[in-house]
Amino acid sequence: xxxxxxxxxxxxxxxxxxxxxxxxxxxxxxxxxxxxxxxxxxxxxxxxxxxxxxxxxxxxxxxxxxxxxxxxxxxxxxxxxxxxxxxxxxxxxxxxxxxxxxxxxxxxxxxxxxxxxxxxxxxxxxxxxxxxxxxxxxxxxxxxxxxxxxxxxxxxxxxxxxxxxxxxxxxxxxxxxxxxxxxxxxxxxxxxxxxxxxxxxxxxxxxxxxxxxxxxxxxxxxxxxxxxxxxxxxxxxxxxxxxxxxxxxxxxxxxxxxxxxxxxxxxxxxxxxxxxxxxxxxxxxxxxxxxx
Numbered sequence: 001x002x003x004x005x006x007x008x009x010x011x012x013x014x015x016x017x018x019x020x021x022x023x024x025x026x027x028x029x030x031x032x033x034x035x036x037x038x039x040x041x042x043x044x045x046x047x048x049x050x051x052x053x054x055x056x057x058x059x060x061x062x063x064x065x066x067x068x069x070x071x072x073x074x075x076x077x078x079x080x081x082x083x084x085x086x087x088x089x090x091x092x093x094x095x096x097x098x099x100x101x102x103x104x105x106x107x108x109x110x111x112x113x114x115x116x117x118x119x120x121x122x123x124x125x126x127x128x129x130x131x132x133x134x135x136x137x138x139x140x141x142x143x144x145x146x147x148x149x150x151x152x153x154x155x156x157x158x159x160x161x162x163x164x165x166x167x168x169x170x171x172x173x174x175x176x177x178x179x180x181x182x183x184x185x186x187x188x189x190x191x192x193x194x195x196x197x198x199x200x201x202x203x204x205x206x207x208x209x210x211x212x213x214x215x216x217x218x219x220x221x222x223x224x225x226x227x228x229x230x231x232x233x234x235x236x237x238x239x240x241x242x243x244x245x246x247x248x249x250x251x252x253x254x255x256x257x258x259x260x261x262x263x264x265x266x267x268x269x270x271x272x273x274x275x276x277x278x279x280x281x282x283x284x285x286x287x288x289x290x291x292x
Contacts, residue, residue: 021131029123030056032218037254041268042261045069055112057120061092062257063107065100072110073098108260114252119218126214133207140203143196219246220274247272 034052042048046062051072054060061075071092078089078101090107092100112118215222221243254270261268 018131018135021134022127025127025130026124029127029214029218030120032215032220033119033123036219036250036273038271038273039268041266043070043266046072051110055110055118056123057118059109059111059116059118061090061102061107061109062260063092063100063102071100073100075102075107075109108257110257111253113249115249122217123214126210126217129210130207130214133203133210137200137203137207140196140199144198216242217246219243219250219272247274 033056034049037048037052039048045068051060054072054074058074060072062070062072064070071094073092073094075087075090075092077087078091080088082088086109088104090102090109092098092102092107212222221240251270251272258268258270
């Protein structure tokens with residue numbers, strides 16, 4: 001590893017990079033998205049966790065294999081679509097190479113949402129927006145520690161780079177050489193104050209707004225109003241309107257799956273998990289329905 005590259009890594013350690021922020025938020029929103037559905041009564045051969053993980057990215061098909069039983073797997077389209085844009089024939093595909101060609105009437109397509117939009121794309125957008133703000137906050141906060149640009153003689157640049165690395169790591173530094181003057185004359189070190197203003201509070205409010213937008217998209221209740229006075233119930237209901245619509249969009253195709261399995265004698269139940277009663281033995285909503 002070159003000396004210059006090593007120095008770059010040392011300076012970079014003072015700030016978390018953009019990729020770290022993005023990976024954190026991308027994984028966080030993915031965990032939230034795939035945890036929103038509570039299921040009970042589905043056939044044992046259907047892996048619910050796998051099903052919801054796939055629905056984060058794409059629609060899946062539910063069908064009955066004559067040997068294995070009921071399965072919920074990704075699929076690829078075969079041939080044309082019908083007049084409504086739905087696949088006529090499909091090929092179900094498993095992660096182990098399993099394939100099963102299905103004809104009309106042999107399968108049920110479970111879409112990620114009523115709008116048929118998979119959450120992955122939007123969650124990626126929110127992750128990028130939040131990681132950008134977090135990166136800016138980090139730079140702004142970091143600038144409060146060393147809001148200066150150091151000017152030094154050309155032949156002493158390397159020494160002062162090492163000194164700045166040490167200062168960044170909270171290591172005391174003592175520099176002395178012939179011609180060094182602390183008053184700035186001769187070959188003394190000089191500094192330029194960048195006067196970086198602190199915008200942490202404003203940036204954090206923007207981050208909170210972006211984060212709440214993401215939660216609203218996922219149908220998870222959140223506080224979207226910044227008010228000092230008490231918020232009345234009507235204001236809360238209006239603020240949560242987007243949340244309820246997102247829950248309905250997410251729940252509609254899953255409720256269709258409940259109805260589909262009822263034709264085969266299965267008592268399948270579904271409820272939306274909004275995180276308000278995590279860890280309880282009772283379902284979050286017992287009516288298995290959402291006002292659509």
